[in-house]
Amino acid sequence: MACFAEDPRNLKLGLAADGFNPFSNMSTTYSCWPVMLVTYNLPPWLCMKKENIMLTLLIPGPKQPGKDIDIYLQPLIEDLQELWNNGVNVYDSYTNSCFNLRAILMWTINDFRGYGNLSGCTTKGKVACPLCGDKTNELPLRHNLDVMHVEKNICESIIGTLFDISGKTKDKINARKDLEDMGVCHELHPKDHGCRTYLPAASHTLSKTEKENFSLRGLLPKGPRMAIMRLCAFFNKLCQRVIDREVVVALEDEVVETICFIVECYLVDETVIFYSGYFKHDFGGNDQNARNQDFFSDVILEGHPILGGKSMSLxxxxxxxxxxxxxxxxxxxxxxxxxxxxxxxxxxxxxxxxxxxxxxxxxxxxxxxxxxxxxxxxxxxxxxxxxxxxxxxxxNHAMSYNGYVINGQRFHTKDVDKSTQNSGVSIEATTICRASAKDTSQVVDVVAYYGVIKEIILLDYFQFQLPIFKCHWANAGHGVKFEDGFTLVNLHQSQNQYVREPFFLASQAKQVFYSREIDSPSWYIVLKAPPRGYYELEMYNEDQDLTSRPEYVTTRYMNIYDDSEEVSYVIEDCEGLLV
Structure with missing residues (x-):
């Protein structure tokens, strides 16, 4: 039999399975488990598109299949074994010939609970780590954890704990009893209160007012805040498209320290679709454009306007x-x-x-x-x-718009009253600046500028139109600072030095969002999201986007422990909970 790798048409597959409740958060208990096969012969921006993923099984039921999932998987396993051992005779329309198609299942992709079901290993209790078990390395199939699914679960747990959401919080009576058994964090131990038990308010507990005006930097004490931010930085680095193995080793050391601190203090959208313009015009099925997808125009060089336009004279x-x-x-x-x-x-x-x-x-x-x-x-x-x-x-006559779509992102002017904020922008520009606060010598460097869009203008060059944005810029010198791993900008300082340079090309814009600091109303935290449906690798260069680098939210200088501060596990100005 010919070597499997000799024919590039042989399929390299990954199996992904997970359960969900089709009735969302309603009281009805129901479990639906899709089992899908991903074809890794395709490039990254195509293999994860929904039309290229094979739905092989759909397991419905009043509860999740658990370890009985192997019964449902048996027909699929038999087909995969047949494809690996013998193959099937299929027709290749490109070469107008038949060939023997074989397939290999390389690994599975699941969250931690699905990992246990498919691997047959225990993933909870005192022996929850499947990697530490006997003969783990002898498993016939490699089982992978879906990092974005794990990230979602951790995010839900943190938010549920901070907001004390029923069914989501991890700060429950059993957790406090565990602290008591371990003899740590004595201030948090449960206390008898007649026929009920009192749980003291932890340092991460938020009052009702704080929940309504939530701001991570403005509300939480430094210890819990740093722990959560370091955890965010960990996932930020881990989810980069390119990551060095040495960086992974360093990340492992950092996250161990972070998790240990979270345990000591007791602080404990899932699906990513890689859109592509590969089948922009003819795919024979769904011709609907993605929400923020650019489309070709003979008149407008880049992107396209949205909402109504009006004529203006410059x-x-x-x-x-x-x-x-x-x-x-x-x-x-x-x-x-x-x-x-x-x-x-x-x-x-x-x-x-x-x-x-x-x-x-x-x-x-x-x-x-x-x-x-x-x-x-x-x-x-x-x-x-x-x-x-x-x-x-x-x-001299141009068109002005309130909205524009370009580079997979949707922008609006500041004056548009919307529930979502799309007017924040940043650009990177090469400029001459001072070497440092103490060194006045001039050096050439790339500087990030932040602002909000005031006008969207289509310049008319007779034969074509070119979009430009007119912005209100933050002062790059005194209006931008870095604290706790975050970039903060002051959008209310005087911008006299930028009045003569308000314009930039729409194609240069990177979208950012501004979150106001509660304790400092003039300063905003800069948040960045990647372009919607813009993951074609040759189109979006992550290394050239300063605001997408891991250092943008970094663990550097994030010291969880501060010798000048007394560590307290409880908060005095917030009531505890009776259970």
Whole structure:
């Protein structure tokens, strides 16, 4: 029999199974277990699309199958064994021939409870770790934990504990009795209160008012806050698309310390679909566009507007600033920026010696120079037609919109009254800045700027339209700071230094959200979400997005213990619970 790896058409499969209640959180108890096969022959942005996942079993019932799941899986196992041992004769339409198709089941993917059901190992109680059991390494199949499912479960447990949600909180009487048995955290031990038991308020307990105005940084004491934030940083790093093995080892050491602290203090959307533009036009089934999917337009170069637009007239000054930014930041003009600088140096030796004067002259004269040279430059430019219309400036009349979709993200202006916040943006720009607070020497560095969208404008270059955003920027010097691993911005400081540079290209925008600090109303925590349906790897470069790097929420400088603070496991200004 030929080697399995010799034919790339042989299937490499992964099995995923999990249960859910189709009646959501209603009182009806019911369990439905889908068993799916994922084909890893496909690239990452296709193998997880719903049309490429095979639903092999659907196990319904009043309760979960538990360890009896092997009975339901028996027909599937027999088919998989047949595909591995003998294969089946199938027709290949591409080569117009038949071949023997074989398949291999490489692993399973589950949460911790499903792990136990499929592997036959115990995953609860004193011997809950399946990796520590006898002959664990001799299991015939590799069983993997779904990190995003585990992350969801941990998130629900933390939120349930902080808000004391019935059925979700982990801070119950049995947990307090465990602390008593272990002889730790004596302040949290349960106390007899007549025929009932009193549970003292822990340091993570929130009052009713605090639950209504929830802010992790503004409410929780430093110990619980740092523990939760370090746990968030752990998952942030673990879920990066590329991760080094040495980083994983360091993460393991960090999370052990974090979990130990959580145990000492007693603090203990699931599905990711990799959208792709691979089948944008013809897939023969569902032609509905994704919510934030870009679509091709002969007129608009990038993205598309949403909501109603209105005509507007731009003053000469505003038009000049907007057009200047376009010329200095579009790909088609990039090669000619350096060409203009070289001509300026050759024409005036003073400019060559004075860098600031050179840049000022370059900024003031580039648009005129490009317009004069456009006839020659279009002959050496691959996109000469676009360059020609860019050089001749846009119309004074433009279109203004309240919403825009680009790069898999939906943006709105600040004035749009919506329940969701889509006006926050950030961009990274190369600029000259001070080396440090103490070192006044100038260095070139990439700086992240944060702001909110005030206007969305489509500049009309006669043959095409180009979207730009007009923003209200936070002061990059005194209006941005880093605390406890988070980036905070002050959106209320004076922005006089940015009044003359309010514009940037819509294609450069990265969406961020701002969460107001309760104890400091002028400062906002910066939160970032990846673009919706924009996971095609060659389209979204994670390393070039500063706000997506693991250091953005980092464990560096997150010291859980502070020798200057007295550790307390209870909170005095909040009532405990009688059970």
């Amino acid at each position: 003053s000469d000054e505003v038009l000049e600033r907007a057009h200047s930014y376009v010329l200095f930041n579009t790909t088609v003009t990039k090669p000619f920026l350096q060409m203009h600088l070289e001509e300026l140096k050759q024409s005036n030796k003073n400019l060559e010696r004075n860098h600031n004067l050179l840049q000022k002259t370059h900024a003031n004269n580039f648009a005129t120079w490009l317009k004069e040279k456009v006839s020659f430059l279009t002959s050496i430019c691959e996109d000469g037609e676009t360059l020609k219309w860019l050089a001749n400036s846009p119309r």
